[in-house]
Amino acid sequence: MSRSIYSQCLFRALAVGISLSLSCLAAQAQGGGPIRLLVGYTAGGPADTAARIVAERLGTELGQPVVVDNRPGAGGQIAAQALKAAPADGSVLFLSNTHTVVTVPLTVKNPGFATAKDFRIVGGVATFELALAVSPKTNAHNLKELGAWFAAHQSESTIGVPAPASAPELVAAKVSRALKADTVAASYRGAPPMVQDLLAGQLAAGVSSISDFQQYHQAGTLRILAVTRSTPLLPGVPSFAEAGLGGLDNTTDLLGIYAPAATPDAIVARYNTALNRVLSKPDVQARFKSYVMTPAPMTPAEQMQRLAQASVVLSALMSESRFVPQ
Structure with a gap:
């Protein structure tokens, strides 16, 4: 093969490689890869049920698959720690109840995460009494x-x-x-x-x-x-x-979705909009109702306020009962 022909082939190969790389980067930027939705409990409970209700429809809204990933143990601490260690690119989220993100930090001395420091709120999902x-x-x-x-x-x-x-x-x-x-x-x-x-x-x-x-x-x-x-x-x-x-x-329990703390604003806003659209759909609302849960679409700020209220009440209950963090 002559040097000129070899150079042309090499150039074409490089061009194809660069094109594929740019395509992959573009897909990542648009959120085209799968999303893992961590759940800190086994199948069948409220958090897992809510995750499975929203996952498929959220995937449709975002144009990318959302896969429920159960990480049970220690009242959700294992899943919370996994979220803390996850990349802040929107590829890993955490659907949690109030217990993990509010109660555990109050009642456990070293839970392995700090909600306000390590997570950011994507949006509310549902409440249950x-x-x-x-x-x-x-x-x-x-x-x-x-x-x-x-x-x-x-x-x-x-x-x-x-x-x-x-x-x-x-x-x-x-x-x-x-x-x-x-x-x-x-x-x-x-x-x-x-x-x-x-x-x-x-x-x-x-x-x-x-x-x-x-x-x-x-x-x-x-x-x-x-x-x-x-x-x-x-x-x-x-x-x-x-x-x-x-x-x-x-003490009403609030199920919400969380992302790693450094997740960009644009990703959080996109996910929040898609999630609230999902929760507004009549068939999704009917499914939540069948499990005695109420859909709770919220902005991150609204959800933060609800969590703060829960923290005040739970802290007061701890003081009344003289509960000592373990």
């Missing part, structure tokens, strides 16, 4: 009757919660103080085993999300006595405030 449910063996239909049952059955006065050092545990402690009951908090690794013990009569009561109790409440095998805020999704059940126990309305 916490509920107090009782086993039929208590025959309690309201908080007063539950308090009387606890007084008569002190050896069985146990309230289950789905995780230690969680908002449900702080709510359970406040309920116990209000009822002047000497109860024990039984911490589980997730809601399903706690609910099974409630159904079997091994627990008198439990605090968790409404969705964990709803089907059993409707079937009459468990009874929800109160929720953090009354909701049309569960008619006839009072809020704690309506039942005579105030101070718990801002």
Whole structure:
């Protein structure tokens, strides 16, 4: 091959390589690659359910696939730490509940991340209420009757919660103080085993999300006595405030999406716009409603305000219960 022909071939190869590289860079700039949506819990809970509701539709809005990546463990800390270590290019996001981004930093000494420093908010996804449910063996239909049952059955006065050092545990402690009951908090690794013990009569009561109790409440095998805020999704059940126990309305759990702290404004704005479009769709709203969750499209600033309110309430509950961070 002559030098001129060789040079032409080399030039063409270089030109093709440069063109492909530029195409890849352009695709990355437009967000064409897949997005991993971290979830700090196993399949089936509110966070995982919400992630799967929005992932496919969010991918369609963005023109790129969104893949749910479950990283369960330590109340979401493992997933949160993974987000902290992820590249700040929009390729990794984190769908989290209030527990991981607000409660854990309050109740755990070294969670491995600092929400305000290491993350930035992309947007709200949904809210769901916490509920107090009782086993039929208590025959309690309201908080007063539950308090009387606890007084008569002190050896069985146990309230289950789905995780230690969680908002449900702080709510359970406040309920116990209000009822002047000497109860024990039984911490589980997730809601399903706690609910099974409630159904079997091994627990008198439990605090968790409404969705964990709803089907059993409707079937009459468990009874929800109160929720953090009354909701049309569960008619006839009072809020704690309506039942005579105030101070718990801002413990409503907020599911939101977060990105690494250094993620550019343009990426966050693009994702927020796409997410809010998804949450406005009637079929998406219907799916959330079927899981007793309410879509919560928000700007990052609006979500920050909600998280700040939750932090104030949870901090007060910790002080009341003299909870010491572990």
